[in-house]
Amino acid sequence: MxxxxxxxxxxxxxxxxxxxxxxxxxxxxxxxxxxWMALSLFGGRTIDAAFPEALQQTVNALSIGAIYALIALGYxxxxxxxxxxxxxxxxxxxxxxxxxxxxxxxITGNNEAVTNIPLxxxxxxxxxxxxxxxxxxxxAGIERAVYRPLRKAPRLAxxxxxxxxxxxxxxxxxxxxxxxxxxxxxxxxxxxQISVGGAEIxxxxxxxxxxxxxxxxxLQAFVTRTRLGRAMRATAQDQEAAALMGVDANQTIxxxxxxxxxxxxxxGLVWGLRFGYVRFDLGFNSGLKAFTAAVLGGIGNIxxxxxxxxxxxxxxxxxxxxxxARWQExxxxxxLTLVLIFRPTGILxxxxxxxx
Amino acid sequence: xxxxxxxxxxxxxxxxxxGLIAVNTIDFAxxxxxxxxxxxxxxxxxxxxxxxxxxxxxxxxxxxEFRGETVIAHPRRAWLEPILWLVMPxxxxxxxxxxxxxxxxxxxxxxxxxxxxxxxxxxxxTGVARGPAYQRFLGRFGIFRxxxxxxxxxxxxxxTFQNIRLFQNMTVLENVQVGMHSRLxxxxxxxxxxxxxxxxxxxxxRIRAEELLALVGLQGTGDGLAKNLPYGDQRRLxxxxxxxxxxxxxxxxxxxAGMNPNETAGLTSLISRLRRDLGLTILLIEHDxxxxxxxxxxxxxxxxxxxxxxxxxxxxxxxxxxxxxYLGAPAA
Numbered sequence: 001m002x003x004x005x006x007x008x009x010x011x012x013x014x015x016x017x018x019x020x021x022x023x024x025x026x027x028x029x030x031x032x033x034x035x036w037m038a039l040s041l042f043g044g045r046t047i048d049a050a051f052p053e054a055l056q057q058t059v060n061a062l063s064i065g066a067i068y069a070l071i072a073l074g075y076x077x078x079x080x081x082x083x084x085x086x087x088x089x090x091x092x093x094x095x096x097x098x099x100x101x102x103x104x105x106x107i108t109g110n111n112e113a114v115t116n117i118p119l120x121x122x123x124x125x126x127x128x129x130x131x132x133x134x135x136x137x138x139x140a141g142i143e144r145a146v147y148r149p150l151r152k153a154p155r156l157a158x159x160x161x162x163x164x165x166x167x168x169x170x171x172x173x174x175x176x177x178x179x180x181x182x183x184x185x186x187x188x189x190x191x192x193q194i195s196v197g198g199a200e201i202x203x204x205x206x207x208x209x210x211x212x213x214x215x216x217x218x219l220q221a222f223v224t225r226t227r228l229g230r231a232m233r234a235t236a237q238d239q240e241a242a243a244l245m246g247v248d249a250n251q252t253i254x255x256x257x258x259x260x261x262x263x264x265x266x267x268g269l270v271w272g273l274r275f276g277y278v279r280f281d282l283g284f285n286s287g288l289k290a291f292t293a294a295v296l297g298g299i300g301n302i303x304x305x306x307x308x309x310x311x312x313x314x315x316x317x318x319x320x321x322x323x324x325a326r327w328q329e330x331x332x333x334x335x336l337t338l339v340l341i342f343r344p345t346g347i348l349x350x351x352x353x354x355x356x
Numbered sequence: 357x358x359x360x361x362x363x364x365x366x367x368x369x370x371x372x373x374x375g376l377i378a379v380n381t382i383d384f385a386x387x388x389x390x391x392x393x394x395x396x397x398x399x400x401x402x403x404x405x406x407x408x409x410x411x412x413x414x415x416x417x418x419x420x421e422f423r424g425e426t427v428i429a430h431p432r433r434a435w436l437e438p439i440l441w442l443v444m445p446x447x448x449x450x451x452x453x454x455x456x457x458x459x460x461x462x463x464x465x466x467x468x469x470x471x472x473x474x475x476x477x478x479x480x481x482t483g484v485a486r487g488p489a490y491q492r493f494l495g496r497f498g499i500f501r502x503x504x505x506x507x508x509x510x511x512x513x514x515x516t517f518q519n520i521r522l523f524q525n526m527t528v529l530e531n532v533q534v535g536m537h538s539r540l541x542x543x544x545x546x547x548x549x550x551x552x553x554x555x556x557x558x559x560x561x562r563i564r565a566e567e568l569l570a571l572v573g574l575q576g577t578g579d580g581l582a583k584n585l586p587y588g589d590q591r592r593l594x595x596x597x598x599x600x601x602x603x604x605x606x607x608x609x610x611x612x613a614g615m616n617p618n619e620t621a622g623l624t625s626l627i628s629r630l631r632r633d634l635g636l637t638i639l640l641i642e643h644d645x646x647x648x649x650x651x652x653x654x655x656x657x658x659x660x661x662x663x664x665x666x667x668x669x670x671x672x673x674x675x676x677x678x679x680x681x682y683l684g685a686p687a688a
Contacts, residue, residue: 141477226547226554227533227540227561234523234534241521244410246509246538246601 020303031314032058035321043322052199057321063205063274065313066212069306070267071290072297073219074139074260076305079294080236081256083155084147087162089139090287091169092261096135096268097278098173101184103127104272113189123187127269132262139261140254148250166283173280181279184272208270215266216306219259223302232256236300289316292336298349307347311335360424363388363605363637364409369418371404378404380661381418386605386639391631393640393648395672396658397682402641403518405658406607409639410515411508422503422511423604432500440497445476510538514603516594518610518641522582528593529578532565535600565600571633572596572626588619592626599630605637606630612644620644624651645683649673657682 032054039050071093078086104127105111114120142165150158192203223229234242235252243249271286272278293312297304312332319328339347366384370377379401386392394402408415411428419429452468494501503511514535523531540561546554569575572592577585585593591611598606608627612620624647630636642648648655649669657665657672659681665672672678 137477145476221550222547225558227537227542227557228547230526230530230534231537233526233530234537237523237525238521240412240505241517241523242534243505244412244509244515244517245535245597246506247534248504248506 027310028058028062031061031318035318038318038322052197053321055196055199056201057317059201059205059209061313061317062310063202063208063270063313064316065310066209067267067271067274067309068286068290068293068312069309070212070215070263071286072293072305072309073216073302074264075291075294076297076299076302077256077260080300080302081232081253082147082151084158084162085291085299086147086260087159087287087291088142088165088169089260089264090283090285090290091166091173092135092139092283093264093268093271093287093290094173094278094280094283095138095169096131096261096265097184097271097282098177098182098268099135099265100127100131100269101182101272101278103130104185104187108185108187111183111185112187113191114187115189120187124269124273128266131269132265135265135268136258136261139264140257143254143257148253166287170280170283177278177280179280181277184276184278186273186276188273204274208274211266211270215263219263219302222259228252228255289332292332295346296336296339298346301346301348304346304348361388362386362421363423364639365421366405366409367419367421369405369408369420370416371401371408371413372416377661379408379415382658382661382663384656384663386637387653388637389631389635390653391627391638391640391651393642393652393655394658395642395645395648395655395682396664400658401661402658403609404661406515406609406639406641409508410513410607411503411505414502422508422513425511427503427508427511429500429502431502433498434501436497436499437494437501440494442476445472448472448475506538509601509603512602512604513607514598514601514605515607516591516598516609516611518613520587520590520594522590522593522597524581524583526582527579528569528574528582528585529562529565531582531593531597532568532600533561535597536561536564538601565596568596568600569593571599571629573622588615588623591615591623595626595630599634599636603636605639608638608640608642610641610643612642612647620647623647627651 035057036047036050036054039045039054040047043050045053071090074089074092075086078084078089104123107123107126108114114123146161146165147158150161188204188207190202190204193200194203194206195201223232231242231247231252232255234245234247235249239249242252268278271282289312290309293308294305295308296311297306297308299305315332315335316328319325319331324331343349362385364384364386366382368381368383369379370381371379382405384405394405396402404413407413408428409420414431415428417430419426421427448468449472452465452472455468456465491501523534526534540557542551542554542557545551546557566575566578569578572595574585574589574592574596577589582590582593595608595611598608611627612623615623627638627640628651631638640648640652649672652669655665655667655669655672656663657675657678664681665675665678667675673683
């Protein structure tokens, strides 16, 4: 069985957390150095000019990686608990982006940046508080209406159904919003930057990264330290045994979809802030990359999804920084293939008997 | 709840799998505070009967009363339930269609579509939380749904498995805490906000879990992974996990399977202690006759899905039908 990762099993959670943080910081610094070298060797910059650019790009990579990680969590949690690859999850993210555009646009009424900090915080938090539960409920409702009746059906049936749901959601967005880009109000001022050693680091990128980290640490605490989180892990390991211990499997699965949808909605909101547009097919592209991130990290594993999300963010950023933005997808899937050849279960994945 | 003298009463319970009758019109009762054993050759239907009691299978016929209430029977008019969910959104959808036919403004129609979706979502989510109120609501339409396994745990039933089914990748302590799930109350709001209630409950559940581990003789192992425990201890952990839900009736499915005589003796005394210290009623499936005859108040024998004998251990030992079907001629 795959299992939703269980870090609480470690004898000393604090030591484990510190070690993980140290590894993460080391990885980010390593990426910075590699990018710096690559920019000066192949990018035609002098070694002095390359450093600030590498620093800027690294922060950008962290913010885009955080968005992928948030989406990837929804894929991996759902897979962990019912072994379904929820292809509609990317479109849930897309709807989250649309809904937050509707809320923020509806309140501010224009596309201008808000420079009043308390007002900005209220707007963003308010949009999160409105969007996350609605999209989460939608995701849980879809599970209830569509996937649950197929719970005992052969694996392919819910899988194909998920593809169908994905098309339905895309077409709903297409019908309502049209086929072109819709502007997302970029209320977070893009010109807010910190200067570090000649680099202009975008505060929005830092904000996105911090917001995602807060949500992910919250999820981690939820899964490891609460009654419902324990129930979720127990259900992921052995649904029938969990039911016989008093855990309501249906409720737990609904909760998983709810949380996955909420995280995707948060990702949708920050996507709008960062890229300034939303489109009906957003979920396909980003969803596919987030799914790749979940597989790369080891699908079913929460920590793995986060790691995978950041790796995809780094790869994409690396290609773009060197001027090969068109090769992003190529590079992502080459690396995915290589990882899966040597570690078929992904970076942190556990062996599973049979997979869809 | 007024407590009945019989914790569980099964009436004419039958379970068919296609053409196979796994359990055939069994009448069965478990008096409060007793240890009752269920024995019989392999394939006699013991585990199927267990699973019917635990709410895993709906019986094909017959019913089971648990603590005086009929909780398990063949479902009645279950097809009506999903239709009920669709009534409310259906009304809103019809109103929308009528509005658009009447030529009302497009805004009203779009609003109607959104309202339909919202009501549909709401009714779906209501169906997720199936409390007693919801069951009574269904009862008003003549719908009967058997209790599901988790409902049975809430009602007061705990069980262990024939082949160990611990949550291998969770710690020993967490396994016991999962067993307490239905007796804890912190919801997701408590969890997300880390309210005092959540913290107090986590703390008290840890303390209680440690106590239960000590009761089954596993003190000090709480932080290790369940899969790293030795086999005999895994069986003990299963019992601690089952007892964690404060059950009234404990089902033990071959608790001494694969144990050496030493471990078996330890487990037998543990079972007696559970009854004495926790006031549990125990239903036991067991092949080891020494265990069965040593601790049971009553023994029921199944063969080919039918009850062939019932009585005190002494009566069973002498029953010619049981000797023929199961025990064999007494050695020496």
